[in-house]
Amino acid sequence: MAAVIGSPVAHSLSPVIHRAAFDAAGVDWTYAALEVAPGNASAALDAMRTLGIGGLSVTMPHKDAVAAAVDRLDPAARALHSVNTVSWEGDQLVGWSTDGAGFVASLAEAGVDVDGAKVAVIGAGGAARSVIDALARAGAVDVTVLNRTPEKAESAAALTPVATPGIISDIGRADIVVNATSVGMGTDGSLPCDPDLLHDGQVVADLVYHPLETRWLSAAAERGARTVDGLGMLVHQAALQQRIWLGDDAVVDTAVMRAAALAALTSRG
Numbered sequence: 001m002a003a004v005i006g007s008p009v010a011h012s013l014s015p016v017i018h019r020a021a022f023d024a025a026g027v028d029w030t031y032a033a034l035e036v037a038p039g040n041a042s043a044a045l046d047a048m049r050t051l052g053i054g055g056l057s058v059t060m061p062h063k064d065a066v067a068a069a070v071d072r073l074d075p076a077a078r079a080l081h082s083v084n085t086v087s088w089e090g091d092q093l094v095g096w097s098t099d100g101a102g103f104v105a106s107l108a109e110a111g112v113d114v115d116g117a118k119v120a121v122i123g124a125g126g127a128a129r130s131v132i133d134a135l136a137r138a139g140a141v142d143v144t145v146l147n148r149t150p151e152k153a154e155s156a157a158a159l160t161p162v163a164t165p166g167i168i169s170d171i172g173r174a175d176i177v178v179n180a181t182s183v184g185m186g187t188d189g190s191l192p193c194d195p196d197l198l199h200d201g202q203v204v205a206d207l208v209y210h211p212l213e214t215r216w217l218s219a220a221a222e223r224g225a226r227t228v229d230g231l232g233m234l235v236h237q238a239a240l241q242q243r244i245w246l247g248d249d250a251v252v253d254t255a256v257m258r259a260a261a262l263a264a265l266t267s268r269g
Contacts, residue, residue: 001029001030001031001032001051001053001054002018002029002030002031002032002053002054002055002056002057002245003031003032003033003034003053003055003056003057004031004032004033004034004056004057004058004059005034005036005041005044005056005057005058005059005062006033006035006036006058006059006060006061006062007035007036007037007038007060007061007062008035009033009034009035009036009059010033010035012033012059013234013261013264013265014031014033014057014059014238015031015032015033016260016261016263016264017234017235017238017257017260017261018031018057018238018241018242018257019031019260020256020257020259020260021238021239021242021252021253021256021257022242024251024253024256025246025250025251025252025253027246027250029054029245029246036062038061038062039065041058041062041065041066041069042065042069044056044062044066045066045069045070045086045093048086048093049093054088054245055085055086055087055088055241055244055245056085056086057084057085057238057241058083058084058085058086059084063082063083063084063126064081064082066083066086066095067080067081067082067083067095068081070083070086070093070094070095071092071093071094072089072092072093072094072095073094073095073096074094074095074096074097076096076097076100076101076130076133076134076137077095077096077097079133079159080097080126080129080130080133080159082097082126082129082130083095083096083097084096084097084098084099084237084241085097085098085240085241085244087244087245096241096244097130097133098237098238098240098241098244099127099130099131099134099233099237100130100131100132100133100134100135100137101134101137101236101237101240102232102233102234102235102236102237102238102239102240103130103131103134103178103205103207103232103233103236103237104134104135104137104138105232105236105239105240106205106228106232106233106235106236107176107203107205107228107232109232109236109254110203110226110228110232112176112203112226112228114135114138114139114140114176115138115139115140116139116140116141117135117139117140117141117142117175117176118140118141118142118143118144118173118174118175118176119135119140119142119143119144119174119175119176119177119178120143120144120146120166120170120171120174120176120177120178121135121143121144121145121146121156121178121180122146122147122171122177122178122179122180122181122192122193123146123147123179123180123181123192124145124147124149124152124153124155124156125152125180125181127180127207128145128147128156128178128180128181129156129159131178131180131207132145132156132157132159132160132163133159133160136159136160136161136162136163140162141162142162142164143157143160143162143163143164144163144164144165144166144170144174145157145163145164145165145166146165146166146167146168146170146171146193147165150165153165153166168193168194168197169197171193171197171198172197172199174202175202175203176202176203176204176205177198177202177203177204177205177220177225178205178206178207179192179193179204179205179206179207179208179214179216180207181207182208183208183216191215191216191219192216193216195216195219195220195222195223196223198219198220198223198225199223199224199225200223200224200225201224201225202220202225202226203225203226203227203228204216204217204220204225204226204227204228205227205228205229205230206227206228206229206230207230207233208230209229209230209231209233209234209261209265210265210268212229212230212231212262212265213227213229214229214230217229231258231261231262232258234261235254235257235258235261236254238257239252239254239257
């Protein structure tokens with residue numbers, strides 16, 4: 001058994017995605033969503049040990065607390081002080097961060113190579129930090145961090161020597177532009193930046209996946225940019241989780257996972 005812990009967690013797409021992948025691979029695993037109240041992350045790990053749960057996905061508000069409670073951290077989780085995946089290694093619990101690597105994998109699936117790229121990241125929260133760290137590990141030569149609060153941009157940029165805080169006009173010189181904020185999820189028509197800053201030849205990605213085609217991605221496409229939606233990151237970070245739990249040689253069908261997620265989103269309207 002694997003599970004996602006969080007609060008609230010009933011809305012999570014993780015059970016739909018993981019169950020579809022387990023079924024497609026023909027492995028005898030199941031997956032549940034477990035509501036864990038804030039402050040109880042350490043107790044959830046105790047339950048994982050007691051019950052022999054095979055793996056955990058971790059969502060808000062537990063990522064930091066789990067990072068402090070596991071026995072060991074992978075390099076990305078250690079740098080971010082944040083965990084979204086827990087696995088077993090012998091009798092130890094290992095914490096991982098697959099969000100950023102999942103985002104890079106979603107770009108690769110779209111034919112976008114991060115190595116040598118200049119990237120502008122809008123946002124400086126947890127999602128943005130995971131993306132910044134992963135971009136640097138994947139070979140991006142320049143990552144500009146844009147945030148309304150300069151101190152947050154500076155903190156996020158401090159994750160890697162290739163990142164620096166910037167100003168909004170820096171978007172124009174980027175090869176890849178990433179919206180790592182929640183702007184675009186609502187119905188108020190707000191955008192993470194003026195879309196006129198975007199241009200032909202750029203790749204524009206959004207971490208928002210509901211709606212799948214955000215107004216910002218639509219505006220970017222109108223200006224000639226290639227677009228990458230946020231569902232790819234969700235699917236690929238989950239695929240990485242499965243390989244951690246089942247082994248590197250596990251058969252993980254990301255097409256099946258994406259189809260399951262799309263069907264769930266459609267049913268939710």
